[in-house]
Amino acid sequence: MISNSFKTNELANYRLSIAPMMDCTDRHFRVLMRQITKRSLLYTEMIVAQALHYSNNRNKLLDFDEIEHPISIQLGGDNPNLLAEAAKMAEDWGYDEINLNVGCPSPKVKSGNFGACLMGKPKIVAKCIENMKKSCNIPITVKHRLGIDNLDNDDYLIKFVDTCAIAGANRFIVHARKAWLNGLNPKENRTIPPLQYERVEKLKNKRPELLIELNGGINTINDCIKTLKIFDGAMVGRAAYTHPFIWTNIDPMIFGETQDYQSRSKIIKKIIPFAQKNLENNGRLWDISKHVLNLIENIPNAKAFRKELSEKCQNSKADVSILKNIAQQLEDAGH
Numbered sequence: 001m002i003s004n005s006f007k008t009n010e011l012a013n014y015r016l017s018i019a020p021m022m023d024c025t026d027r028h029f030r031v032l033m034r035q036i037t038k039r040s041l042l043y044t045e046m047i048v049a050q051a052l053h054y055s056n057n058r059n060k061l062l063d064f065d066e067i068e069h070p071i072s073i074q075l076g077g078d079n080p081n082l083l084a085e086a087a088k089m090a091e092d093w094g095y096d097e098i099n100l101n102v103g104c105p106s107p108k109v110k111s112g113n114f115g116a117c118l119m120g121k122p123k124i125v126a127k128c129i130e131n132m133k134k135s136c137n138i139p140i141t142v143k144h145r146l147g148i149d150n151l152d153n154d155d156y157l158i159k160f161v162d163t164c165a166i167a168g169a170n171r172f173i174v175h176a177r178k179a180w181l182n183g184l185n186p187k188e189n190r191t192i193p194p195l196q197y198e199r200v201e202k203l204k205n206k207r208p209e210l211l212i213e214l215n216g217g218i219n220t221i222n223d224c225i226k227t228l229k230i231f232d233g234a235m236v237g238r239a240a241y242t243h244p245f246i247w248t249n250i251d252p253m254i255f256g257e258t259q260d261y262q263s264r265s266k267i268i269k270k271i272i273p274f275a276q277k278n279l280e281n282n283g284r285l286w287d288i289s290k291h292v293l294n295l296i297e298n299i300p301n302a303k304a305f306r307k308e309l310s311e312k313c314q315n316s317k318a319d320v321s322i323l324k325n326i327a328q329q330l331e332d333a334g335h
Contacts, residue, residue: 011039011254011255011256012232012233013039013040013041013070013096014041014171014211014213014232014233015228015232015233015234015254015255016037016039016040016041016224016233016234016235016236016250016254016255017040017041017042017043017072017173017213017233017234017235017236018030018033018040018041018042018043018235018236018237018240018241019043019215019235019236019237019240020043020044020045020046020072020074020099020101020143021045021237021238021241022045022046023045024045024241025042025043025044025045025241026045026287027044027063027064027065027068028274028278028287028288028291029241029291030042030044030064030068030071031065031067031068031271031274031288032244032267032271032288032291032292032295033240033244033247034067034068035262035266035267035270035271036244036245036247036248036250036262036267037247037248037250037251038251038257039070039250039251039254039255039257040250040251040254041070041071041072041096041097042068042070042071042072043071043072043073043074043099044064044071044072044073044074045074046074046075046076046101046104047061047062047073047074047075047076047086048075048076048077048112048114049075049076049077049079049082049083049085049086050077050079050082050112052082052085052086052089053082053085053086058089062089062090062093063093064093064094064095065274067274069094069096070096070097071095071096072095072096072097072098072099072141073090073093073095073097073098073099074098074099074100074101074143075087075090075098075099075100075101076100076101076104076109076112076114076115077112077114077128078112078113078114078118078121078124078128079128080124080127080128080130080131080132081131083100083128083131083132084131084132084134084135085135086132087131087132087135087136087138087140088135088136090136090138091135091136091137091138095138096138096139097138097139097140097141097170098132098136098138098139098140098141099140099141099142099143099173100125100128100129100132100140100141100142100143100169101114101115101143102114102115102116102118102119102125102142102143102144102145103115103116103143103144103145103175103179104116104186105117105145105148105179105180105181105184105186105189106185106186107185110181116144116145116148116179116181117148117181119144119145119147119148119151119160119179120148120149120151122159122160122163122164123163125142125160125163125164125167126163126164126166126167127167129142129164129167129168129169130167130168133167133168139170139171140168140169140170141169141170141171141172141173142164142169142171142172142173143172143173143175143215144160144172144173144174144175145174145175145177145178145179146174146175146176146177146178146196146199146200147178147179148178148179148180148181149178149179149180149181149182152178154199154202154203157199157203158203158206158207161203161207161210162207165207165210170211171210171211171212171213171232171233172210172211172212172213173213173215173233173235174200174203174212174213174214174215175215175216176195176196176197176199176200176214176215176216176217177189177190177193177194177195177196177216178193178196179193180192180193190237190238195216195217197214200212200214200231201230201231204230204231204232211232211233212231212232212233213231213232213233213234213235214227214230214231214233214234214235215234215235215237216237218234218235218236218237218239219236219239220239220246221246221247221249221250221253221254224236224250224254225253225254228254241294242294243294243297244291244294244295245264245267245295245297245298248262248267263330263331263335264295264296264299264330264335265327265328265330265331265335267295268292268295268323268326268327268330269324269327271288271292271323272320272323272324272327274288275287275288275289275320275323276320279319279320284316284318285313285315285318285319285320285322285323286313286314286318289309289310289313289318289322289323290310290313292309292323292326293306293309293310296309296330299330299333299335300333301333305326305329305330308326309322309326
């Protein structure tokens, strides 16, 4: 277990955060992103409270590296008692904050009665928040949509947020789209419902005392800078996962931190010790290398570099010499 010892300065880390994404934001990707930005808030993939309760291997679900701070764990569930238990575990494990998923529209999540469908059950969400607040002393935040299906107007959104705020939620991350729980799959729900930033801005204007963070369609650091003129934070999703290298100036541009130039070769060299540690714990080189692929783009011979990395690292006996070799090739090529 890790003590949550990360200290923040006057600029909150949630000013820029990397969204929780299933099958993307695992501990290996987070280690990669931590070489790119020391300050941004990172999120786990969603962890279901019920799964934690019944798990025989909580280490696998909860463990992270000290370097990943500041880090938020995203929990899914609708049972206040199980969520309270999970929140206590998260605090004991050293997480910096806890996020409740009220935004995922997948059929599997819906069948479990949590995620976006909980926007239709604000009293249950409030009870979950209340119980989590009682069980731990770290912030509880809520990630949600503008609305769902026919529950989609400004009055309903404000009432939902008010209910959660009264229950003790510390911050609201608003994906600026509604979700259709019937008729659209999760991927379609990320693109087909139109972005409505003006509705999130209206929420912020009506509740200026609340911390409101914008999520959805934020694709560049300049987008983040514009967002921060209105909102308390900007959350980046797929753009950070698929194009990690374009975010190497986050810390100086968003947090005012000094930072040396980050080359692709330097970033890869920095993650080699973590890759080695993963191998020693019976992991595979591909666990971390699959995330590195997206780092290698927009340079000459990028396709060839990625092909070499992919083919060699997927071998079950692959070792870190492959990463060392790729890093050296990139350095020699000025990348």
